[in-house]
Amino acid sequence: MTPGLSTRELMFEAGSRAYEDAGIDPRKDVQSFICCTEDFWEGISITDEYMPDQLGAVLKPLCTISSDGIVGLATAYMHIMSGIADVAVVESHSKISDVLNPDEISSFALDPIYNHHVNADPRFVAGLEMTRYLKDTGTKRDHCAQVAVKNKKNALLNPRGVHGANLDKRAVLSSKVAASPLTELESSKTIDGSIVFVFASAQKAKKLSNHTVWINGIGWSSDTPWIEDRDMSKAAYAEQSAARAYKMAGVRNPATFFDLAEVDDTYSYKELQSLEALKLAAKGKAGKMVESGAFNRDGRLPVNASGGSLGVGHLLEATGLHRVLEAVLQLRGQAGRLQIPKAKKALVQSWRGIPTATGAVAVLGN
Amino acid sequence: MKNRVAIVGAGMTLFRRRMLESPKELSFEATRMALDSAGLELKDIQSVVSGSAPDAFDGMHMKGEYLLDGMGGIGKPNQRVYVGGGTGVFTPIGGWWNVASGMYDTCLCVAEEKMSPLHPHPQYAFWSIFDQILERPLGTTLLWIFSLEMRRYMHKYGIKEEEIASVAVKNKGNAVDHPCAQLGAKITVEDVMNSEPICWPVKRLDVSPPSDGAAAVVLASEKVAKKLTDQPVWLDGVGWTLDSTHWTNRDLAYPEYVEKAAWMAYKMAGIKKPRKEIDIAEVYDPFDYKELHHMEGLQLAGKGEAPQMAVDGVTQRDGDLPVCPSGGLLGVGNPIAAAGMMKICEVFWQLRGEAGKRQVKKDARTGLAQAWGDLMQVGTVAVMRS
Amino acid sequence: MKVSQKITSYPGHEITPEDIKEGKYLDAVYKFEPKYSWAAGVAISRFLAELKEGKIIARKCMNCKRILVPPRMYCEQCFRPTDEWIQIKDTGTVNTYSISHVGTDARRLKTPILVAVVDLDGATPGMGILHNLGEVEPSKIKVGMKVRAVWKSSSERQGAITDIRYFKPIGDE
Numbered sequence: 001m002t003p004g005l006s007t008r009e010l011m012f013e014a015g016s017r018a019y020e021d022a023g024i025d026p027r028k029d030v031q032s033f034i035c036c037t038e039d040f041w042e043g044i045s046i047t048d049e050y051m052p053d054q055l056g057a058v059l060k061p062l063c064t065i066s067s068d069g070i071v072g073l074a075t076a077y078m079h080i081m082s083g084i085a086d087v088a089v090v091e092s093h094s095k096i097s098d099v100l101n102p103d104e105i106s107s108f109a110l111d112p113i114y115n116h117h118v119n120a121d122p123r124f125v126a127g128l129e130m131t132r133y134l135k136d137t138g139t140k141r142d143h144c145a146q147v148a149v150k151n152k153k154n155a156l157l158n159p160r161g162v163h164g165a166n167l168d169k170r171a172v173l174s175s176k177v178a179a180s181p182l183t184e185l186e187s188s189k190t191i192d193g194s195i196v197f198v199f200a201s202a203q204k205a206k207k208l209s210n211h212t213v214w215i216n217g218i219g220w221s222s223d224t225p226w227i228e229d230r231d232m233s234k235a236a237y238a239e240q241s242a243a244r245a246y247k248m249a250g251v252r253n254p255a256t257f258f259d260l261a262e263v264d265d266t267y268s269y270k271e272l273q274s275l276e277a278l279k280l281a282a283k284g285k286a287g288k289m290v291e292s293g294a295f296n297r298d299g300r301l302p303v304n305a306s307g308g309s310l311g312v313g314h315l316l317e318a319t320g321l322h323r324v325l326e327a328v329l330q331l332r333g334q335a336g337r338l339q340i341p342k343a344k345k346a347l348v349q350s351w352r353g354i355p356t357a358t359g360a361v362a363v364l365g366n
Numbered sequence: 367m368k369n370r371v372a373i374v375g376a377g378m379t380l381f382r383r384r385m386l387e388s389p390k391e392l393s394f395e396a397t398r399m400a401l402d403s404a405g406l407e408l409k410d411i412q413s414v415v416s417g418s419a420p421d422a423f424d425g426m427h428m429k430g431e432y433l434l435d436g437m438g439g440i441g442k443p444n445q446r447v448y449v450g451g452g453t454g455v456f457t458p459i460g461g462w463w464n465v466a467s468g469m470y471d472t473c474l475c476v477a478e479e480k481m482s483p484l485h486p487h488p489q490y491a492f493w494s495i496f497d498q499i500l501e502r503p504l505g506t507t508l509l510w511i512f513s514l515e516m517r518r519y520m521h522k523y524g525i526k527e528e529e530i531a532s533v534a535v536k537n538k539g540n541a542v543d544h545p546c547a548q549l550g551a552k553i554t555v556e557d558v559m560n561s562e563p564i565c566w567p568v569k570r571l572d573v574s575p576p577s578d579g580a581a582a583v584v585l586a587s588e589k590v591a592k593k594l595t596d597q598p599v600w601l602d603g604v605g606w607t608l609d610s611t612h613w614t615n616r617d618l619a620y621p622e623y624v625e626k627a628a629w630m631a632y633k634m635a636g637i638k639k640p641r642k643e644i645d646i647a648e649v650y651d652p653f654d655y656k657e658l659h660h661m662e663g664l665q666l667a668g669k670g671e672a673p674q675m676a677v678d679g680v681t682q683r684d685g686d687l688p689v690c691p692s693g694g695l696l697g698v699g700n701p702i703a704a705a706g707m708m709k710i711c712e713v714f715w716q717l718r719g720e721a722g723k724r725q726v727k728k729d730a731r732t733g734l735a736q737a738w739g740d741l742m743q744v745g746t747v748a749v750m751r752s
Numbered sequence: 753m754k755v756s757q758k759i760t761s762y763p764g765h766e767i768t769p770e771d772i773k774e775g776k777y778l779d780a781v782y783k784f785e786p787k788y789s790w791a792a793g794v795a796i797s798r799f800l801a802e803l804k805e806g807k808i809i810a811r812k813c814m815n816c817k818r819i820l821v822p823p824r825m826y827c828e829q830c831f832r833p834t835d836e837w838i839q840i841k842d843t844g845t846v847n848t849y850s851i852s853h854v855g856t857d858a859r860r861l862k863t864p865i866l867v868a869v870v871d872l873d874g875a876t877p878g879m880g881i882l883h884n885l886g887e888v889e890p891s892k893i894k895v896g897m898k899v900r901a902v903w904k905s906s907s908e909r910q911g912a913i914t915d916i917r918y919f920k921p922i923g924d925e
Contacts (some may be wrong), residue, residue: 008611012826012833019831033608040427043788045420045494046450049740052608053828059626062608063456066430066446068630075445080465082369084604084634100787108427113780142847214431216772225431240441356431358444368895380764386777395763482767485781487858491893498790500798500822500913501882505856510867510882521895528771546762566851566864566890579764610828614869614880615820618848722842 006097007042010194011281015091023208024087026056030035031085036072036092036317040105043098046232052192055091055196065189068352069195070360071220071319078198086204091192091319102190110355115227120179123187123267125181125354129232135153136233137276140271141181142256145169148186150267150290151304154297157313157337162191162313168363172268186268191313211291211332216363223357224270231355238264238277238349243362250365254279256346260302260330260340261347262323264359265308272350278361287299302340305330320350320360326333371465372591372598373458373750375429376711378581380546381699382448385578389424390436393478396580396643396704397438398418400474403428404584404594405506411584414439416446417457417477419702422491424535425483426516437476437582440557449737450495451652452746453605454581454706459604459748461585471587471692471697475747478580479701488576495741497609497611509573515618516567517743523670525658527567531558532676533707534571541697543605543723552559558654561620572654584715597718603637603749604648613741624720624736632665635749637732640665643680644749645730646716647687648709650738651694657681660736663691663745685728689725691716706737717752778852795823798837804911810875812836818876840874842901843922847871847880851890866890870899870919886918898922 005013019026026033033055037047046048048064051057055090065072069092075153076088096102106122118124133139149169153246155161167185175185205212222238226229242254251257261280270288280301281289295303306312306326315322327346328336335343351359367426377399379385388394393416401407415625416437421429437444447453447460454477459473468567475680481488483742484559492508510599519525532555541550553571561570607626611617628640651657658672666687675681681689691696692712713733715721736747767777793802795811799822802809810819812835813827819838820827827834849868855861866885871878885893886902899919909915 004791004794006791009793009795025831027829038428039421040786043494043790045422045491046448046740048449048608049495049743050497051609052743053824056828057608058610058828059607059623060390061606061627061630064448065450066428067444071445074443075463078463078467078469081469082463095791095870096393098788100789101785103783105427105786108784108786109861111432112425112782116818137372141754178827178872206671220443220445221441222434222439223429224440225433227437236441241443244443258581274866276625280858303869307711352428352431356428358431358434378762380762380766382764384772385764385768392764399763457813489854489858490856493856498788499792499796503912503914504867504882504884507852507854507856507858507863509854510815513852514848514867517850517895518848524898546764559804562853563851564854566853568850573801612822612824612828614882615848615878617878660864672767707835 007093008050008054010095011093013242014194014196017054018198021305022075022198026089026199029294030087030089031061032088033060033080034072034075034090035062035064035068036067037064038066038317040108040362041099041253041316055089056274064080067358068349068350069318070324070348070362073324074218074220074360079216080199080201083266086201086263088199090197090199091158091196091341092321094316094318095192095318096190099191106354107166115200118183122354123179123182125227127182127350130182130267131272132232138219139272139284139287142169143272143290144186145172146290147271148172150296151310154305156309158278158307158312161188162311164307164311182267183326188266188309188314189218190316193239193315193318195318195325196289213328214365215330216365217242217251218245218362220360235273235277235359237357237359238274238361241359242278245361245363248283251363258301258326258345258347259343261303263349265304265310266314266351266353268310269328270351272306278347278349305338305340323348324362325348331364339349369466369468370588371462371520371585371601372588372715373583373601374586374591374594374598375400375406376714377403378546378708379579381548381577381701383575383580389478391432391478392434392578392580393433393476393481397474400582400584406584407537408438410473411442411472412474413443413464414670415457415464415473415475415684416444416478417453417593417703419450419453420491422494423481423484423488431454433478438474438698444704449606449716449746451702451739452559452706452739453703453745455710455735455737455746455748457599457608457703457707458583458585459606460712462464462601462604465585465587467635470702471590474582475585476580476582477703477707481701481703482580486708498667505580511570511742512653513565513568516653518618519655521566525673527744528555529673530655530658531555531675533657534558534696536682537651537696538692540613540691540724541693544693544698547693547697549575550693550697566568568653574695574700577701579699579701579703579704581711583710597752599714599717600751601748602751603631603635605720607742611741613743618742619664620669621659621745622664624660624745625665625740627747631747631749637749644734645728645731646691646711646713646726646733647689648692648735649689650701650736651690651696658737659687665737688726691726705730709735713750717750795825797917799823799913803915806906806910807908808840808842808872810838810840812838819874819879821872821875821879821881822831840872844870844872844899845897846893846897848895849885864890883916884918887920
């Protein structure tokens with residue numbers, strides 16, 4: 001939480017560090033700035049009004065993409081590939097400490113005529129999906145709890161791991177019910193933070209830095225906004241996004257291709273559902289694989305070695321960029337105590353949160 | 367430019383103060399019309415870009431997610447772009463980068479706005495665009511910014527209210543020929559001058575109304591466009607710029623951000639002398655003085671010279687540089703995001719000779735659509751060629 | 753066939769105010785009350801604290817030498833942190849002004865609000881803030897008029913922009 005800094009000051013800090021890291025001057029070297037924000041999380045209508053100054057974007061092209069951070073990344077990709085920019089900057093942040101009643105805002109995203117009348121913690125949407133997912137795939141409650149245990153434990157070694165903890169499954173399962181069957185310890189908590197990325201075209205990147213991470217594939221997609229229409233046993237948006245990203249990156253066998261994966265774990269069961277959608281586990285098998293340790297940091301395919309959202313914290317629209325950040329640090333060999341040896345190929349996936357069915361996938365490599 | 371992008375279809379709904387259709391339905395109607403006009407089905411569309419300004423109007427958080435089924439976005443990559451009032455012209459720019467980057471061959475761009483749900487008046491939502499700590503406590507309303515800017519513009523160049531009022535007369539008159547128009551009417555400069563002062567020097571007939579409506583266009587890559595139609599309208603130049611948050615630190619008499627956005631688009635389109643090379647311009651006119659203000663930013667008039675052009679009739683439909691032949695926001699209506707898209711549709715129809723009674727007299731080959739937004743901050747510009 | 757010939761009508765159904773009075777259509781009404789407590793941050797917190805003392809403070813960027821108000825911890829032109837706090841005067845010049853007859857929710861006001869951008873003395877020329885004008889006849893306001901802040905009494909001041917009641921003309925003082 002950052003009560004001492006205003007949102008803009010937070011962004012200035014993140015921006016300054018990113019530009020320093022990339023060795024660029026935003027006033028001269030950047031042709032496009034992209035912010036991923038949603039009005040109601042900021043408490044301002046038309047948030048892009050308050051973005052340019054602190055990013056060095058005054059009188060430059062800046063736009064808002066109201067979607068997850070990884071879709072912002074896709075936008076930067078398209079700007080560079082279309083030739084309109086050589087260097088593009090993507091920013092997203094969460095200043096949840098400014099919001100006094102976040103549940104009210106989350107509920108406000110529900111369909112006003114058909115769903116909004118439900119006077120409950122909006123996480124009921126996740127509860128509904130989790131119930132269906134568990135039934136259709138045969139995944140056990142224990143498996144979900146294990147995800148929380150794994151990720152919170154991973155986060156203990158992460159300097160950003162605000163919600164890291166050493167727990168066992170029993171503690172997770174017996175914590176307060178958030179929206180049955182989901183418990184509080186299986187539900188990530190929102191924190192403050194601002195993340196800025198600098199992207200460049202291939203030629204520019206070669207001149208600028210010697211630890212570049214490449215975007216080899218990217219995809220984003222949305223399933224139906226009608227909660228009632230969805231097949232809740234799978235994360236269709238993740239499947240569709242992954243199909244596009246894998247095709248672009250030439251990934252034929254996802255289960256064995258990657259050295260690490262940072263996937264959505266807003267809620268414990270989401271990690272399992274996403275892994276299956278991403279084809280990193282066969283349908284219904286992710287739970288058993290987590291149980292067996294296949295996805296631990298020292299396992300066959302480290303998933304959320306950083307601690308994910310459960311261990312670090314949820315960053316609203318910036319969550320996708322958080323995943324990318326953790327993956328980028330790994331691929332650069334700068335992940336410190338979290339480092340996975342010889343990390344070369346990473347998969348990053350995110351979800352926009354309830355009540356949406358929108359998400360994105362990126363395939364990164366060094 | 368790597369890949370040339372063309373607009374191959376367009377559609378829009380009526381613009382009215384209050385529409386029965388829900389936001390999803392409005393989006394659907396415009397989308398369906400755009401697809402039909404291009405002879406395409408939803409399965410032919412590879413990605414969707416949506417534009418809708420403040421969530422506060424429709425009464426939803428994450429409005430883009432809610433709207434996407436009405437916009438044909440299920441199972442497709444969706445992006446919601448958002449730059450305040452500039453969104454309408456920015457939405458097809460979003461579509462442009464989807465296609466020009468080589469990612470997709472077809473892209474559907476839909477802009478929708480439903481302002482009527484907000485009670486007691488849509489105006490209220492604009493209160494929340496101001497700085498929470500330094501400005502809102504003063505009881506701000508959006509009208510203040512415009513009236514302050516209008517005052518400054520008039521003061522700097524010695525412009526009279528009557529000269530500015532002629533724009534409202536022209537646009538509302540032009541709108542009589544627009545089938546979707548909310549406020550098409552034949553009025554006089556005297557009517558404008560006599561209308562009640564809302565936020566002096568802004569009077570009632572100087573302002574565009576809040577509205578509900580949606581509009582959409584279909585974009586396609588060069589090879590697909592050529593198969594679909596023998597009259598593609600090429601989106602040859604796109605530009606956008608955002609100025610500093612601190613609008614009270616700027617001289618409001620000149621929209622520098624529009625100039626920069628314009629040059630970005632002109633450069634891409636290979637335009638060196640805008641006043642000569644642009645045949646028709648749909649300039650953003652939420653207020654009548656804004657049309658003049660933006661014309662100068664767009665380099666279509668020298669600083670302080672746009673009013674004379676308006677008074678001389680240069681900007682009429684049969685003039686040398688028709689501006690807002692559609693009737694603009696003042697005449698057709700102002701559903702924030704859909705309004706800018708309406709301008710894009712207008713230039714599209716004009717360049718194909720399909721604007722019916724609104725068709726300009728001269729042979730129009732190159733057209734421009736521009737939108738503005740935020741706290742006097744955003745300029746978005748699109749240059750189109752037939 | 754030309755596209756426009758395919759279009760026979762434009763979709764949409766209007767609802768008139770009479771329709772609403774007659775209750776012709778159903779509607780769902782709900783209230784939404786998001787609550788925020790915005791962190792003012794380092795710069796604005798200091799600005800507000802100084803307002804409580806009856807003073808206006810600005811920040812200076814040593815690179816471009818501009819004195820910025822409202823103060824900010826970063827200079828947006830140079831993209832670097834700003835360097836010093838500088839006290840500036842509570843007098844200024846009217847850059848532009850307006851007379852508002854409507855309130856925030858578009859309702860007509862009995863007494864119009866006078867609003868202006870006031871360029872403050874001591875800051876870089878053109879650095880203005882938004883505020884109200886008072887003790888002046890609307891028809892007498894001019895761009896370029898010199899004004900001075902009228903403050904609330906020190907016990908009334910809270911550390912908010914409204915600690916200044918309004919700006920009034922420095923004329924025949």
